Amino acid sequence: MKISLAPLQGYTDWVFRQAYQKHIGGIDQFYTPFLVLQNDGGIKTAHKREVEPFEEGSKDLVPQFLCGSTEEFKYFETYFSELNYCEMNWNMGCPYPMVTKKGKGSGLLPHPEKVEEILANAYQNKINLTVKLRLGLLDDQDVDSILPILKDHGIVQVIVHPRIGKQLYKGKPNLSRFGDLYEKFGNYLAYNGDICTFHDYKNVMDSFSDLNHVMIGRGILQDYWLPKRIKGIEIPAPHERKDKLMAMHDEIFQLYGSYLQGETQIMQKMKPFWEYFSMHFENEKKVYKAIKKSLGIKKYEQAVDFAFAQKLKKE
Numbered sequence: 001m002k003i004s005l006a007p008l009q010g011y012t013d014w015v016f017r018q019a020y021q022k023h024i025g026g027i028d029q030f031y032t033p034f035l036v037l038q039n040d041g042g043i044k045t046a047h048k049r050e051v052e053p054f055e056e057g058s059k060d061l062v063p064q065f066l067c068g069s070t071e072e073f074k075y076f077e078t079y080f081s082e083l084n085y086c087e088m089n090w091n092m093g094c095p096y097p098m099v100t101k102k103g104k105g106s107g108l109l110p111h112p113e114k115v116e117e118i119l120a121n122a123y124q125n126k127i128n129l130t131v132k133l134r135l136g137l138l139d140d141q142d143v144d145s146i147l148p149i150l151k152d153h154g155i156v157q158v159i160v161h162p163r164i165g166k167q168l169y170k171g172k173p174n175l176s177r178f179g180d181l182y183e184k185f186g187n188y189l190a191y192n193g194d195i196c197t198f199h200d201y202k203n204v205m206d207s208f209s210d211l212n213h214v215m216i217g218r219g220i221l222q223d224y225w226l227p228k229r230i231k232g233i234e235i236p237a238p239h240e241r242k243d244k245l246m247a248m249h250d251e252i253f254q255l256y257g258s259y260l261q262g263e264t265q266i267m268q269k270m271k272p273f274w275e276y277f278s279m280h281f282e283n284e285k286k287v288y289k290a291i292k293k294s295l296g297i298k299k300y301e302q303a304v305d306f307a308f309a310q311k312l313k314k315e
């Protein structure tokens with residue numbers, strides 16, 4: 001079973017991924033949050049940092065891109081293949097109107113002819129291609145016309161998040177629709193959505209026991225040891241876990257400090273990080289509140305001390 005980390009813009013950046021691999025481990029593959037071309041046709045520096053090799057190494061890292069035209073597709077295939085990636089991932093799932101209105105993300109799903117045109121005219125097979133998608137934009141049947149096109153054009157795997165774009169993250173993943181697709185396409189499909197505990201994982205596996213790839217996002221951010229729990233790897237004792245969480249935090253704090261300018265920018269990264277990180281602690285609400293209201297690095301560090309004085313949540 002391959003467990004991959006879902007891309008979460010603003011959370012699973014290179015700093016997070018690097019620290020996670022060093023201090024926690026258990027994830028087999030990482031996906032970058034999406035890269036997108038700017039109006040001037042280039043890629044912004046923050047996005048370049050995600051893919052241009054750092055210590056992270058690129059073997060287990062899959063860069064993801066948003067695109068709605070042959071030109072954009074060609075740009076990304078050339079860019080990623082020149083950086084020697086083995087695989088790139090096309091985002092057809094992003095639900096936000098700013099993206100879908102431009103015919104990107106899940107905005108592509110009602111337009112199979114567009115997907116076909118882009119693949120036929122742009123894809124040169126320089127690099128393996130995978131796709132991450134939803135069931136549709138407004139209609140959960142959109143995907144039925146898209147999957148055969150992807151298969152015909154040599155896309156190696158499709159990761160399905162079984163919601164429609166319009167839902168954003170509301171409601172439950174539609175396992176029954178995923179089941180229809182899985183019956184037809186089997187392990188050509190990977191599963192993603194709402195696996196937050198071992199129990200959730202088991203529920204999915206009870207229905208689709210042959211799955212060989214699940215992608216997990218928020219569940220891992222809430223419980224860094226979820227991949228190891230799933231794989232049956234021993235989890236460190238609470239005091240050791242706390243040490244690892246502290247090492248993880250310190251590394252992230254230090255890495256942001258190494259290239260960001262000024263306290264404000266660093267705080268803009270650290271505060272969202274605690275939205276999920278605080279969930280490892282008892283009194284998670286108090287912990288997150290203390291971090292959120294801290295002004296400046298000194299106060300922030302006091303709030304961090306307060307957090308680490310709490311017990312970790314019980315198993």
Ligand SMILES: Cc1cc2nc3c(=O)[nH]c(=O)nc-3n(C[C@H](O)[C@H](O)[C@H](O)COP(=O)(O)O)c2cc1C
Pocket residue numbers: 006007008009010032033034064091093094132161192193194195215216217218219
């Ligand atoms: C804050 C946030 C940012 C996200 N950014 C991306 C992204 O850059 N690319 C992408 O394909 N999906 C993105 N997603 C969707 C996740 O990858 C994933 O499909 C979704 O969270 C469901 O999986 P989960 O329940 O395991 O988190 C994002 C989701 C959230 C909540």
